[in-house]
Amino acid sequence: MDLAPWGSPRVLARLGGHRNEVFRLEGDLVARRSRRSTASLEWELTLLDHLGRNGFLVPEVVPADGRSHVDGVVVQRWLPGHEPVDWAPVVAELRRLHELMVGWPPRPDLPGTRDLLTLDRGGDVDLTAMPDEAVETCRAAWRALDGPSTVVHGDPCAANVRVDGDRVGFLDWDEARLDHPWLDLGDIPDIPDMGLPPAARAAVDAWEAANGWLVEPHYARVRLARIACG
Numbered sequence: 333m334d335l336a337p338w339g340s341p342r343v344l345a346r347l348g349g350h351r352n353e354v355f356r357l358e359g360d361l362v363a364r365r366s367r368r369s370t371a372s373l374e375w376e377l378t379l380l381d382h383l384g385r386n387g388f389l390v391p392e393v394v395p396a397d398g399r400s401h402v403d404g405v406v407v408q409r410w411l412p413g414h415e416p417v418d419w420a421p422v423v424a425e426l427r428r429l430h431e432l433m434v435g436w437p438p439r440p441d442l443p444g445t446r447d448l449l450t451l452d453r454g455g456d457v458d459l460t461a462m463p464d465e466a467v468e469t470c471r472a473a474w475r476a477l478d479g480p481s482t483v484v485h486g487d488p489c490a491a492n493v494r495v496d497g498d499r500v501g502f503l504d505w506d507e508a509r510l511d512h513p514w515l516d517l518g519d520i521p522d523i524p525d526m527g528l529p530p531a532a533r534a535a536v537d538a539w540e541a542a543n544g545w546l547v548e549p550h551y552a553r554v555r556l557a558r559i560a561c562g
Contacts, residue, residue, distance in 0.1 A: 333365055337396035338407050351456065351547060352506060360410040361394060366401070366506065371440040373401055376505050379436070379483065386432060388425070389494070389501030411501050413494030419523050422493055425500040426485065426520075430513040433483035437510075444481060444511035445474040445539055455509070457542045466545075469559055470538035476531040477512040484509060484516040507543070515539055534559050 333353060335341055341361055347354040353365040366373045377400050380390045391408035393400050400406070416422050438444070443454035449471055452459045459467045485492070486507025494501040517528055518536035537555045544552035 333363060333405055334403065335363060335405070335407070337399070337402045337405075338363075338394065341407075356410070357407070361407055362391070362410055363405060363407045364506075366404045366406060368404075368506070369441045370404075372442055373404065373406070375437075375439045376508060377401065377406065379508060380505060383429070388429065389496065389499050390505070391503060411494045411496075411503055413496035413499075413501060415490040416493050416495050416500070419521050421495070421498075421500050422488065423517065423520055423523060423526065425502075426488060426516050427513070429485065430482045430516070434480055436483045439509045442507075442509045444484075444509050445515060445535060446477060446481065446512065448542070449474055455507075455543070456547065458546060459542060462542065462545050466541070466556055469556065470542050473531070473534040473538035473559055477514060477535055479512065481510050481512055484511045484513065486511075486515070488516050489519070 333355065335343075335357070338361075341357040341359055343355045343357055343363075345356045347356055347362070351367060355363045357363055368376070377393055380393065383390050384392065389411065391411050394407040394409060396402050396407065441454065443451050443457075448454065448457060448459065459470075462470075485502050485505060486509060487504060488502060492503045494503060512535065514528065514532035514535055517526070518532035520526070537558045541552045541556035541559075544555070
């Protein structure tokens with residue numbers, strides 16, 4: 333990873349991740365090499381700028397010579413905070429995101445679940461690599477989605493959430509896309525008055541199975557099996 337455009341900050345540690353190279357840098361910075369197309373990466377960074385200007389706590393991009401990314405590498409400021417204990421504020425912030433972002437244009441090269449009812453490939457998903465019965469299981473779960481699409485974070489697990497005082501922030505927008513809000517909410521730990529039907533969890537299980545089939549095969553098959561178990 334060439335960090336020269338940012339003054340060659342020292343790398344302190346490699347951070348986890350199955351799909352991207354992510355490094356902690358000196359000066360409270362984080363560097364990530366995206367696998368997305370240029371258009372898809374720029375969609376993500378434009379989204380983060382828009383969310384920041386609307387009061388969301390998101391990583392701030394550190395430009396290099398005025399450029400927001402160089403050869404797929406993005407440098408951002410470290411987002412402080414800790415993982416959530418109480419998930420209610422996380423859900424509230426996700427729902428605020430979903431309400432704000434209805435009507436945002438779709439992300440290039442990263443289709444949502446309802447697009448994959450007719451498309452076979454996009455992003456990390458390649459349905460042609462899955463058995464026919466697994467594809468039908470996933471698509472059946474996605475057909476149950478009802479209502480408008482909006483921007484979803486795509487992976488609001490504990491590791492990607494930061495609570496800083498009374499504010500909730502989100503890391504790692506690599507899987508953000510236009511999709512149904514349940515794709516953000518279906519994996520959240522149960523909290524009172526969540527109000528989600530079983531179809532929400534099935535839709536997320538199907539996404540995780542399809543999205544991880546090639547890069548996280550064991551995990552993907554576990555998530556697929558969860559759909560059959562209800």
